[in-house]
Amino acid sequence: CGFRLRRSAALPFRTLYTGFAPTSAIGAEFRRLVRVAEDTELVDDPKKAEARLEVLREQREREVVAFSTTGRPREYQLRLRFGFRVVDAQSRELLPPTELVLSRDITSTDIEVVAKQQEEELLFRDMQSDLVQQLLRRLAAIPRP
Amino acid sequence: LAQASAPDAGTQPLRLRFESRLGERKAAGGDALPVYGSGERLTGRTGRDSTLEGEAELRRAGTVLRADRITYYEADEEVFAVGNVRVNRDGNVFAGPQLRLRLDTSEGSFSSPGYYFPQYRGRGRAALIEFLGPSRTRFREASYTTCEPDDPDWILQARTLELDEEEGMGTGRSASLSFMGLKILALPAFAFPLGDERKSGFLPPTLAINSRTGLDVVVPYYWNIAPNRDFTLYPRLSTRRGAQFGGEFRYLEPRFSGQIDFEVNPSDLVTGESRHYYGLQHAFNGYAGWSGGWLVRGVSDDNYFIDYSRSILTAADRVLPQRFYASRVVGRDWSLLLDVQKWQPILDARPGPYERVPQMQLRQVKRDVAGFDIDTTLDATLFASPTPTGPQGWRMFGNTQVSWPIVRPGWSIVPKVSLHATAYQLDRNAGFETTLTRVVPTFSVDAGLVFERETRFFGRDTIQTLEPRLFYARTPYRDQSTFPVFDSATTDFSFAQLFSENTFVGHDRIADVNQLTAAAVSRMVEPSTGAERMRFAVGQRIYFSDQRVTLPGLPPVTDGKSDILLAAGGKFGQGMSFDTGLQYSLESSRIPRFSAVWRWLPREGQVLNVGTRYRREEIGQFDTSWRWPLSKRWMSMGRLNYSFLDSGRDPVSGIPNQRGIVESVLGLEYDACCWISRFVIQRYTTGVDTSTTAFFFQLELKGLGRIGSDPFDILRRNIPGFRVPDVTPGPTSRYFGYE
Numbered sequence: 001c002g003f004r005l006r007r008s009a010a011l012p013f014r015t016l017y018t019g020f021a022p023t024s025a026i027g028a029e030f031r032r033l034v035r036v037a038e039d040t041e042l043v044d045d046p047k048k049a050e051a052r053l054e055v056l057r058e059q060r061e062r063e064v065v066a067f068s069t070t071g072r073p074r075e076y077q078l079r080l081r082f083g084f085r086v087v088d089a090q091s092r093e094l095l096p097p098t099e100l101v102l103s104r105d106i107t108s109t110d111i112e113v114v115a116k117q118q119e120e121e122l123l124f125r126d127m128q129s130d131l132v133q134q135l136l137r138r139l140a141a142i143p144r145p
Numbered sequence: 146l147a148q149a150s151a152p153d154a155g156t157q158p159l160r161l162r163f164e165s166r167l168g169e170r171k172a173a174g175g176d177a178l179p180v181y182g183s184g185e186r187l188t189g190r191t192g193r194d195s196t197l198e199g200e201a202e203l204r205r206a207g208t209v210l211r212a213d214r215i216t217y218y219e220a221d222e223e224v225f226a227v228g229n230v231r232v233n234r235d236g237n238v239f240a241g242p243q244l245r246l247r248l249d250t251s252e253g254s255f256s257s258p259g260y261y262f263p264q265y266r267g268r269g270r271a272a273l274i275e276f277l278g279p280s281r282t283r284f285r286e287a288s289y290t291t292c293e294p295d296d297p298d299w300i301l302q303a304r305t306l307e308l309d310e311e312e313g314m315g316t317g318r319s320a321s322l323s324f325m326g327l328k329i330l331a332l333p334a335f336a337f338p339l340g341d342e343r344k345s346g347f348l349p350p351t352l353a354i355n356s357r358t359g360l361d362v363v364v365p366y367y368w369n370i371a372p373n374r375d376f377t378l379y380p381r382l383s384t385r386r387g388a389q390f391g392g393e394f395r396y397l398e399p400r401f402s403g404q405i406d407f408e409v410n411p412s413d414l415v416t417g418e419s420r421h422y423y424g425l426q427h428a429f430n431g432y433a434g435w436s437g438g439w440l441v442r443g444v445s446d447d448n449y450f451i452d453y454s455r456s457i458l459t460a461a462d463r464v465l466p467q468r469f470y471a472s473r474v475v476g477r478d479w480s481l482l483l484d485v486q487k488w489q490p491i492l493d494a495r496p497g498p499y500e501r502v503p504q505m506q507l508r509q510v511k512r513d514v515a516g517f518d519i520d521t522t523l524d525a526t527l528f529a530s531p532t533p534t535g536p537q538g539w540r541m542f543g544n545t546q547v548s549w550p551i552v553r554p555g556w557s558i559v560p561k562v563s564l565h566a567t568a569y570q571l572d573r574n575a576g577f578e579t580t581l582t583r584v585v586p587t588f589s590v591d592a593g594l595v596f597e598r599e600t601r602f603f604g605r606d607t608i609q610t611l612e613p614r615l616f617y618a619r620t621p622y623r624d625q626s627t628f629p630v631f632d633s634a635t636t637d638f639s640f641a642q643l644f645s646e647n648t649f650v651g652h653d654r655i656a657d658v659n660q661l662t663a664a665a666v667s668r669m670v671e672p673s674t675g676a677e678r679m680r681f682a683v684g685q686r687i688y689f690s691d692q693r694v695t696l697p698g699l700p701p702v703t704d705g706k707s708d709i710l711l712a713a714g715g716k717f718g719q720g721m722s723f724d725t726g727l728q729y730s731l732e733s734s735r736i737p738r739f740s741a742v743w744r745w746l747p748r749e750g751q752v753l754n755v756g757t758r759y760r761r762e763e764i765g766q767f768d769t770s771w772r773w774p775l776s777k778r779w780m781s782m783g784r785l786n787y788s789f790l791d792s793g794r795d796p797v798s799g800i801p802n803q804r805g806i807v808e809s810v811l812g813l814e815y816d817a818c819c820w821i822s823r824f825v826i827q828r829y830t831t832g833v834d835t836s837t838t839a840f841f842f843q844l845e846l847k848g849l850g851r852i853g854s855d856p857f858d859i860l861r862r863n864i865p866g867f868r869v870p871d872v873t874p875g876p877t878s879r880y881f882g883y884e
Contacts, residue, residue, distance in 0.1 A: 003596035003611055005555035032512065036552050064458065066758045066766055068795050069788045069802045071830035072493075073461050074764050105726070105740065107637055107760060109797045110463040110494035114486070114501075115634035118650040126641035134677055141675030 011040040011136075012144040017049035018042060024058060025125070026082065029132045038136075050089060053139070056097055057083035060124060065105065072110065078120055079103045080127040084135070086142060094142050100134055102127040180205045180248065182217065194218045201226075205248050207279075209233040212244070222248040230255070237262050239274060251279040260284075265848045266291045266819075271306075280310040291848035292819035299324045299820055299846050324820075324844070345369045355839040357452050359384035363391075373397040379408075386452070387414040403427035403438070408453070415452075420445045422453070437471030437483075447491045451837070457808050457829035460837065463494035475507070482506040488531075492832075493798035496531035499631045503527060520546045524652070528631040530573070536629040538571035538579075542652050559591040563646070565655055569628065577629050585655040587646050589618040599672075607678070608670040615663055618646045622657035625694050629653065635696060638728060638738070640664065640710060643684050654696060659689040669715065679715030704732060720746035737761045762793025766807065780814040800833050821845045 016034070020027025031042055043049045059081045066075035080102045086095035104123040108116040185199030194216055197203070201215040203224060213228025226244045232255070241258030255274040262268070272286035284306040290297040304319035315337045322330040336347070351363035361383040368376040379391035389410040396403055406424040413420050421444070428438035442465040444450065454460035467487040475481045484504040490497025504526040511519040522544045530537040548561035569581040593614040600609050633651025636642045643662045647655060664684030668677050686707035695701050709731065714724040721744070728738040742756035753771045758764055770784035786808040793802050812825040825841040 002598040002600070004598065006595040006597045006610070008554040028512065033552060035513075064461070066764045066768075067457065067461065067786065067788075067807045067830070068764070069790060069805060069807065069830070070795060070798065070800055070832050071457055071461055071807060071836075072463065072795065072797065075758060075760070103724075104639065104641065105637075106639075107763070110490070111496075111498055111797055112634045113464055113488075114498045114632045115651045118632075119634075119636050122636070122645060122650070123639070123641050126644075134675075137670060137675035137677070139675070141671075141673060 008038060011038050011139050012142050013040055013049075013051040015041045015043050015048060015050045017044070017046040017052045019046075019053060019055045021055070021058065024055070026058060026128050026131060026135075027055075029128055030135060033132055033136065047089075051094060052087050052089075054085050054087060055083070056085060057081060057099070062120070074109065075105055075107045077103050077105050078123050078127070080124060080131060082131055082135070086139065095138065098138060100131055100138075102131055102134075178206050180217070180222075182215070184215070189217075192219060207235050208248070208251075210244070210246070224248060224253075230258075236264065241274075246276060252276055267848050268294055269300075277307075281307065282310075283307045290819065291846070297819070298817060322846075324846075352843075353455075353839055353841045355383075355455075355837065357454075357837050358386050385414060386410060387412060389453075400431050401427065401429035413452075418446075420449055420452075422449055434473045435471050436473070437469075439469045441467045441469075443467070443489050444491065450491075451831045451835070454831070454837065455839070456827070457831075460829065460831045463491055464497060465489040465491070478511065479507050479509045482508070487529075490531065493795075493800075499531060499537075500529040501526050501632075502529050516549055516551075518546075518548045518550060520544075526631075530575075534575055535573075536571055536575040536577050537573045538569065540567065540569050540631060540652070542567040544652075554595070556594045557592070561587075561589045561591070563587045565652075567652060567655075571629070575629075578627060581628055583623055583625065583628070583655070585620060585623050587618065587620040587655070587658075589616065589646050591616045591644065602669050602679070606672055608672050610666070610668045610670065612666040612668075613663075614644075614665065615661065616644050617661045618658050620646060620655060620658045622693055623655065625654055630696060633696065635699065638708065638710065640682060640684055640712065643686055643710065648692070648702075649694075649696065654694055656692055656694050657690075658692065660686055661689070662686045664710075677715075680713065682710070682712040684710045706731060708737065720748070735761075759790075762802075763790075763796065764788075765790030765802075778816050780816070782810075782812040782814070784808060784810045805830070819847050821847065 011034070018027060018030065020030070034040055034042055046052050061079040061081060063077050063079070064073040064075070065077045066073075068074045081099065082101075083097060083099045084095075085093060085097045087093050104127060106116065106119060106123060181204040182195070182197050182202065184197030184201035187195060187197055189195030196214065196216045198214045201212050203210040203215050203217065210224060210226060210230070210232050212226035212230040214226065216225045217223075218225075224244070224246045226246075228242065229240075230242060230244045231238065231240045232244060232246070234251075238261045239255055239258045240260070241255050244253065244255045244258075246253030246255075253276045255276070257270075257272055258274050259270045260268065260274070267289055268291075269284075269287055269289040271284040271288070273284075275283040275285075277283055285304070287303050287306040289301045289303075289306065290299060292298045292300075299322065301317075301320060301322050303317040303321075306315065306317040306320075308315045316335070317332075317337075318334050320332045320335055321328055322332075336345075345368050347364060347366050351361075351365070353361040355361050361381065363379050363381040366378045366380070368378070370376060374394075374396045376392065376394045379389075379393070381389040381391060383389070387410060389408060391408040392406070394405040404424075404426045406422075408422040410420045412418070423441075423443055425439060425441040427440075428436075430436040444465065450460050450462050465488065467489065468485065470482065470484040470486075472480055472482040482504070484501060484506070486501040486504065488497045488500060504524065506525075507521075507523040509519070509521045511517075522542075524543075525539060525541040527539050528537050542565065544563065544565045546561060546563035548559055550559040551557060552559075564584070564586050566584045567582065569577075571577055571579050571581075591614070593612060596611040598609050598611075600607050602609070630653045631651070633649050633653040636645070636648060636650050642648065643664060646658065648658070649656055662684060663686075664682065666680065666682045669679035670677055688702060688705055688707070692702040709729045711727045711729065712725065714722070716722045723741070723743045725741040726739065727736060729736055736759075738760045740756070740758045742754065744755075745753045751773060753773065754769060756768045758766055758768070766786055766788045768784070768786045772780065772782040774780050786806065787804075788802070788807050789804055790802045791804050794800060795802065806828070808827075808829040810825065810827045812823060814821060814823045822845070823841075823843040825843075826839070827841070828836055828838045830836045
């Protein structure tokens with residue numbers, strides 16, 4: 001009913017510089033997706049880029065959201081917080097500082113810490129790919145100059 | 146426009162140039178600055194002195210002086226003013242009958258003036274003010290308040306008071322503090338920071354009444370050792386536990402940083418024993434290519450956190466880590482990790498998790514090698530059992546995953562093969578074979594489509610997506626019932642888990658699977674911004690064969706189909722958002738797990754959360770928290786967490802679940818313009834039929850710091866979505882206090 005296959009998001013810049021930390025997993029996934037699915041070229045020199053994606057924050061959080069009746073933590077919320085903005089070559093803001101926050105819940109007991117560390121990693125990876133999708137949609141919505 | 150600076154003026158003809166920044170302090174301190182004067186009459190002797198009378202005014206960079214009569218002595222740039230004298234120095238205003246001031250050194254004195262510091266909104270009177278330089282001022286017989294001048298609610302009086310704006314520091318002698326006409330504090334000497342800068346000195350004391358510690362007073366001392374190092378000492382006196390010393394040392398260097406915390410009570414009045422806590426945290430980077438650190442925490446005894454905690458979070462600590470780790474890049478793209486991980490388990494968390502002594506891991510992540518992604522992990526870990534009889538020894542595994550991702554905007558398909566080879570060499574086999582090996586291959590395909598359509602949703606233009614996804618995984622069965630379990634557990638049934646090949650985490654069990662996951666996500670995206678407004682998801686897994694690999698004590702999966710997972714979340718207007726998840730069992734028509742959270746942030750500093758979480762036999766609670774204004778001056782905040790579960794047992798301790806309040810916090814805040822008082826009452830469960838009740842009080846005299854503990858750090862956890870209001874004053878305007 002009106003659905004059609006998604007076409008390229010078509011980022012509104014020909015060249016883009018991304019300011020992710022070298023070890024950022026979000027950055028690796030973002031670059032891969034842009035490389036294979038977009039016409040935009042990623043450049044290493046910020047001066048040569050039509051637009052720059054500035055990473056303001058990339059942070060993992062973990063908070064207890066449920067306790068057992070005896071006051072033991074039983075459920076945690078994992079959050080991935082990503083703040084960014086986009087400026088053009090003249091440092092004019094194309095997209096003001098924006099924050100994307102994703103979360104997943106995970107149950108854990110005190111003695112499962114080691115095993116659950118690995119499950120947390122799995123959930124963070126899941127959030128990372130979701131976040132990259134959302135980030136691409138935000139960038140694609142920037143009006144062309 | 147500004148005048149050219151003095152050196153230019155000497156060598157070149159005076160001219161005006163464009164000045165992009167007007168800094169009040171830019172010109173201050175320099176010599177040969179011009180002085181401007183005006184008045185109704187001017188008399189004087191050339192080169193010696195001049196006197197302005199009637200509406201007299203004198204200006205020099207940063208300083209404006211007005212009086213009935215001003216005499217200016219040119220030789221030493223001294224000013225003598227009488228009658229309705231008013232001085233504005235960088236926005237700070239002083240007014241009184243008589244002033245003597247040297248303009249070049251900013252030294253002088255002012256008799257019986259009143260003063261106003263707009264930056265701190267502080268005002269007062271003094272018998273005498275001595276200006277000791279551009280930023281130092283000494284007050285004699287002074288008073289100070291941030292309240293309205295007539296009948297102030299609080300007032301600080303001191304024999305001498307010295308403000309050093311350069312150092313951001315105030316010091317005083319023979320001081321007394323009155324609140325509502327009542328003298329509440331008398332100090333022979335004191336120091337306080339101006340603004341929020343880090344300065345050595347006593348911090349506002351903490352006052353609490355706690356059911357575990359009794360009346361509890363902490364008077365912290367902050368030592369600002371260097372810009373990158375500080376130390377806070379927390380002497381603590383409580384009626385039930387006696388004297389305790391705590392400390393926090395923080396350091397920050399280019400290549401390493403960390404923190405050392407400790408708390409020692411040499412003799413607990415209740416137990417008669419010495420009790421302590423310590424925490425060490427350190428991270429380093431760039432030592433011959435190595436980076437790493439450590440995280441070590443420990444307590445003297447099982448009940449330390451229960452007896453000394455301030456909130457349910459610290460009371461809930463059960464497994465304290467002792468971890469040392471280091472990693473580096475080896476060769477071109479391998480990373481090597483060395484890790485030692487031990488634990489101090491306390492109370493019901495005993496015997497605790499397995500220890501890694503040590504773990505050695507090599508990893509390589511290769512992306513886009515002719516379109517392939519290759520991940521390789523080689524790991525050798527010596528596990529030490531937390532019990533004296535449990536199996537322990539080496540476990541080695543190698544895992545290679547090769548995937549070929551084909552990703553297009555509208556679809557993607559990712560085939561993947563992996564091989565997992567494991568060997569155990571046990572030095573205490575506890576009934577297991579001493580040597581065990583296993584090789585397990587896995588194949589999976591992950592395929593997804595993304596459809597879009599333009600539609601209207603709640604009257605707004607929306608792009609709706611529909612993203613169906615299929616995931617097939619196949620791993621053959623290998624009998625692993627004779628293998629020990631060191632670091633493995635079952636994962637939660639979640640969307641992330643639906644798309645992973647192994648239903649276990651850890652490397653002791655590789656699940657035999659022949660299964661297909663079908664899931665779909667639909668998002669509502671705002672076309673103008675690309676922001677996701679709403680999302681719905683559904684997923685289920687079909688098992689083509691029964692899963693036979695299990696963890697000890699858990700039954701094998703024999704259902705043909707998994708439970709159905711449903712999730713919905715999104716944002717409405719007016720700051721409202723919701724997040725719900727539900728697991729539904731077709732077989733039993735039951736709901737083993739659900740959660741629903743609704744949040745409303747109507748404006749900054751105002752939030753309401755309502756939520757419930759349920760997991761059959763394990764968690765069942767209703768949770769609400771808020772920060773809500775009751776009137777112009779009263780604000781309420783709090784949290785109530787009620788557990789409605791009365792069946793099942795705690796999985797760790799085996800204690801039966803009981804209905805009851807797990808945690809309740811109520812806070813009230815009264816804001817009376819120049820002071821704020823906060824009351825927090827808190828009660829939280831620390832075990833079976835045991836709980837802690839605590840009452841905190843804080844009085845904040847605005848512009849002077851807080852008396853009492855800071856209940857905000859408790860409330861921060863307690864009210865999700867709530868952020869402490871930013872009290873740091875913004876940068877002062879260029880024209881701040883300009884006259």
